[in-house]
Amino acid sequence: MAMEKTFDPASIEAKWAHLWESRGLFRPERPDAQPFTIVNPPPNVTGALHIGHALDNTLQDVLVRYERLRGKDALWVVGTDHAGIATQMVVERQMDAKGDKRTNYSREAFIDKVWEWKAESGGQITGQLRRLGCSMDWSREQFTMDPHFTDAVLKVFVDLHKEGLIYRDKRLVNWDPKLKTAISDLEVETRETKGGFWHFKYPLADGVTLDDGRDYIEVATTRPETMLADMAVAVHPDDARYKSVIGKFVTLPITGRRIAIVADEHADPELGTGAVKITPGHDFNDFDVGRRAGFAAADMLNMLDGDANVCQTQDGLVPAEYIGLHRFRRDGLDGAREAIIARLKADGFLIPHVDKDGEEHDAEPRTIQTPFGDRGGVVIEPWLTDQWYVDAATLAQPAIAAVRNGDINIVPKSWEKTYYNWMDNIQPWCVSRQLWWGHRIPAFYFPPLNDAGLPEYGDPANVETIVAETAEAAVEIARRTIYSTCIPALNEKFKSEGKDSKVVFEQAATWSDAGARMASAGIPTLGRDHADYPIYFVRDPDVLDTWFSSALWPFATLGWPNDSDLLKRHYPNDVLVSGFDILFFWNARMAMQGLHFMKEVPWKTMYLHGLVRAPDGAKMSKSKGNVIDPLGLIDKYGADALRFFMAAMESQGRDIKMDDARLAGYRNFATKLWNATRFCEANGITASTSFEAPEATRPVNRWILGEVADTVAAIDKAFAAFRFDEAANAIYSFAWNSFCDWYLELIKGAIDEETKAVAGWVLDQILVMLHPFMPFITEELWTVTGDRADYPLITARWPEVTIARDQQASDDINWLIKLVGELRAAKAELGLPPGARLAAHFPESLRGRTETLAAQCDRLARLDSIRFDPAPAGASAQLVVEGETITVPLEGVIDLGAERDRLTKALAAATKERDSLAGRLGNPSFVERAKPEAVEKARADHDAKAAEADRLTAALARLG
Incomplete structure (x- = not known):
């Protein structure tokens, strides 16, 4: 069946996604083959495909398809995470829209509703991953709340508890007062908010005064309401202002609580007044200061309830009028903060801030880095509660050693230092959450x-x-x-x-x-x-943090704790691909749990990629409105183009900037390959019938076979080093330049049976090598070029080219390509049409080569005559090809004077713009103060003008 004239991605993507999966080709039966295993970072069951998923899953699929083509038993584990907070919120929002709420139901009845939601709406992202072309083993799709997974989670919790590695403790957590649960650091986002820095007098007790005669210590705080639970005032041990009062006491305003002045290096003499109020029950730094001061967690005061309303502290000293107030102003009513400030001001304990104009204000204005819950959307409260913790410091030791001794290879290596720094200083891991949906703590x-x-x-x-x-x-x-x-x-x-x-x-x-x-x-x-x-x-009513269950992903998805054949064969996994942003929240915890329970590393290599950023380099976020929908890009450019963009731009962890021009370029690459295949079809070039390279005698055929061998070697080397960009660029350069631009041009008009066999075989190798990056178009072209219904490309063999390069043929063809390139460049610089035919004078040393390639020189170089005598006097273009000078006379070909004038004017303009941009970039004021995107554009414009000036200078030189 003849190929369609135009390439339409949409028409082939859905077809092949269905055929691959329905025929079980994502995991063909290969019981005797070497296993290769990747587990997919499980996306939230509530999620939709975002651009980060597109990058992460593209890279994994590239590796899986590559190893599958190399004959391995490739298993890509797929599944979704139950996403405790996110899923419960989704279901509660739906209930709220109907005038219903969770508390109208028993826990069991509500969980039933969550399962109903999952059955109806929880598979959106898996369908979207299929659109991207992800060749996951969908027949074994996992879910972190599946019964077998729940069994694994419970066993891990119980076993760790028996070993003393899970325990219950009272510590500070990130508390979300809206969701009424502890949340992880990953679920906290820091935002800049407008606030104040208030200064207060804390009266010294027992008649004590400072050396300057003051009978109070001045403290400064951004959270005045928490003074209701203050337990100490900290000063630096070397701060001369306060040395005389260390160990003395102050009497807190409002509560009358007597608290000690303690020495602690947390107090910065250069910040504020150098004296810091310590509220260990509501501040992470203060918690550490409090413990150093000898306060047990059980004795630390708590002044807020789970709704962030003021409650009575353990010592009963909070006045009744403050009980029940919210911490902040809300619904038009003053909160505890406003009430405390007003009381301290009225009682003379507030020290006003005097601005530069001499005017007094209650507080100094400050921009404050404030933690918000990313889902609840309210300010996070450090809150002292009883929670379940994992002794992460103990579990971390084998995981640290695994990287140090090379059992786990982190790529790129630059992330090792970050990994060690976090793991060496790891804190207890809070694993309990106050939710209904999730693995209930046993x-x-x-x-x-x-x-x-x-x-x-x-x-x-x-x-x-x-x-x-x-x-x-x-x-x-x-x-x-x-x-x-x-x-x-x-x-x-x-x-x-x-x-x-x-x-x-x-x-x-x-x-x-x-x-x-x-x-x-x-x-x-x-x-x-x-x-x-x-x-x-x-x-226990709490459930486990979702990171606790996902930490078991590399082995629980393979059947653990049962000793299954799948587990024996595919653990440890070969490689983990993830964003660097979950290095600690997921990757490190998988390493800890895998080593503890399996006594082996969970994977041999951990590849960390960067983020996908907006075109201007900014981080994407919904609040900025610069989020890019990958499905929209697939609709516009095709999945293959998006995948190739992601792979070609991924350079060992560096961030990727979205670029529509590049996406369009890779869509054009797919179209070029489509048209090249149509050319082959029209000239009787069909699929190869041999895995081995065909015999070749013609130089052009021997050259292209050598190019195939080099490309296969380059891609294999790039994949071994996890250089996705180098692998993508190697096949791109070969397919576009060597095959489409040159080989097909070189064989035009001379396509004999040998050339048909070679061209068909080379096209097959291109499709195989390109398949990991662009699976849809390559599978389609593989099918239309030959009758291979029982041998689909997805399970074809990766090229194993052992061809001995014909160096003479390669040298001759590469010389011809450079000659044609130089001639075409000279014509463009001199304003000559591409088809203009010229004469040329070659050195005698090139006679044999030009006679061998006479037909190609005539057709591609457009040379009317090739001579070996000296060129006539007069203006000429001098072409240097591999050290040999070829002279092209220009007398009578162009108006030399007019061309010199044109080039001179253009060179002056380009030089002026280049130098102007260089001056701007050399100005520190511009580089430091301008927006980063403006500086980047100026650099790009400067480089473009510099290149233009160089080209024009060369063109003038050619005129002699």
């Missing part, structure tokens, strides 16, 4: 026994904690430990009283519910006739 709380040997439902903090994978397992442990004597005694009592009762365990929703139910059952009155005696227990 911790169960049981009532302790009182003095009478009976369960006591009192303080929720006073419980017996058992960590087990199931409630049934937890109950069995409780029977053997907590209640080993209690249960037999009670059962014996029932028996002695002749009552048909026994001790049973029942799960309650909350601790208070358990106590209420126990009381209603008549406890401690025992022996209800024919009724069992219940002991109620409660499961």
Whole structure:
């Protein structure tokens, strides 16, 4: 069937995506082949394809298709993350739109609604990945809430707890008051906000004064409301102003709390007053200062509840009028901040700020870097709560060693220093989240026994904690430990009283519910006739951070903890491809968990790519309105062009700037290949029937076979070094320049049977080498050039070219290409039409070469005559090709005087603009103050004008 005249990406992409997947070609049966494994960073189930996904998945697919072509058993694990916060928010928003809310349902009923949402709407991004051409093993698509994955998560939690590597602790967390959950650092975004720097007097206690006679310490803060929970004032140990009062006390305004003045290097003598109020329960730095000062976390004061409203502190010193106030002004009402400032001002403790005009203000205006929850959209509150933590410092040690000893190879190497710095200073990892959707923490709380040997439902903090994978397992442990004597005694009592009762365990929703139910059952009155005696227990209501479960991705997706054949064959994985921005949140944690549970690294190479930026270099964000939709780019340019752009621009972790001109260029590249294949079709050039290169005698054919060998070697070398850009550019240069521009031109009019065989074979090799980057067009062309229904390109063989290059043929053809290039450049510089035929005088040393290539010289170089005698006197163009000078007489060909004038004027204009731009770039004021994009444009314009001036200078020189 004849090819269509024009290349239409849309018409072939959907067809091939369906055929590949439906025929199982993304994972062909290769049980005896060498395995190759990549796991895809699981996108959120709520997500849609964004430009970062397009880069990340393109690079992975390029590697997978390359290794599949090399005959390996290539497995690309695909799946989605349950995205606890994001998914719960989506479902709650939908409920809110219907006038409904989560709290109208039981936990179980709400989770059912989330599963319903996933079934209806949770597969958007997987469909979009298919549009990109991702050859993932869709038959084994994973989800982090699948039953087998949940089993793995629970086992990891329980095992780490048994080893003392998971524990419950009271520490500061990033608390989102809107979502009412702790969130990770990754979910916190810092924004600049307008705020103030307030100065207050903290009166010194016990009649103490500073050396300057003041009876107070001046503190400065951007968060005056937190003074309700201040526990100390810190000064630098070497600050002479305060040495005399270290160890003394101040009496806090409003609360009257007596707090110590402590020495700590956190206090910067150059910042503010050098004295810092310390609120360890509401500031991460203050938390560390507080611990150094000897405060236990349990004793640190908390002045806010989960809604960020003021609550009473443990010492009961917060005045009643502040209880219940929100931390900030809200809904037109003053909050705690405004109330505190007003009270301190009224009581004379506020020190006003005097501006440059001598006017007084309550505070000094400041631009403050403020943390916001990226989903809740409100200011994050450092909040002291009981949470579950992983001992990341212990788990990090083998992962650090794995990189140091080379078991894990980080590419590019420049990221190793960052990796070590973070891992060497890693903090405990908070893994609990106050949500309903997610892996519920397998911790169960049981009532302790009182003095009478009976369960006591009192303080929720006073419980017996058992960590087990199931409630049934937890109950069995409780029977053997907590209640080993209690249960037999009670059962014996029932028996002695002749009552048909026994001790049973029942799960309650909350601790208070358990106590209420126990009381209603008549406890401690025992022996209800024919009724069992219940002991109620409660499961921890929190769920695990989604990064906890995704850290198991490299092995849980392969069937762990079951010892499956898939796990044995494909763990460890070969390579991880991800953005550098999740190096710590995901990659490092996978390394820790993989080494701990599998005793091997999860992957041998970790490749970190950069970000995709807007055309002006700015980071993309919805707030800036510069987000680019990759699906829109696919609609406009085709998936192949977008994929090739991503690979060609990926240069070992450097950020990529979007460039529509390049995308259009790669779309044109696809079109050029399409048209070249149509040329082959029209000239009887069809698919090769041999994997080996055909025999060739003609120089042009021997040359192109050598070029194939060089290109295969260059691509293999680039892939071995993870140089996606070099691999893409190697096949681009060969396909566009060597094959389409030169080989097809060189063989025109002389396509014999040998040339047909060579051209067909070379085209096949181009399609194979280009396939990892542009799978759709290459598969289509592979199909239309030959009847290969049972041998699709996706599972073809990667070229293994062992051709011995014919150096003479290569030298001759490369010389001809340079000659034609020089002639065409000279014509363009001198204003001659490309088809103008010229005479040329060659040195005698080139006689043999020009006679061998006479037909090509006539057709491509457009030379009417080739002579070997000296050129006549007069103006001429001097062409230097590989050190040999070829003279082209110009007398009678062009108006030499007019051409000199034209070139001289153009050179003067180009030189003037070049020098003007050089002067601007040499001005430090411009470079430092102008917008980065303006400086970059000036540099590009300067380079262009410099190149133009060089070209015009060369053209003038040619005229002699």
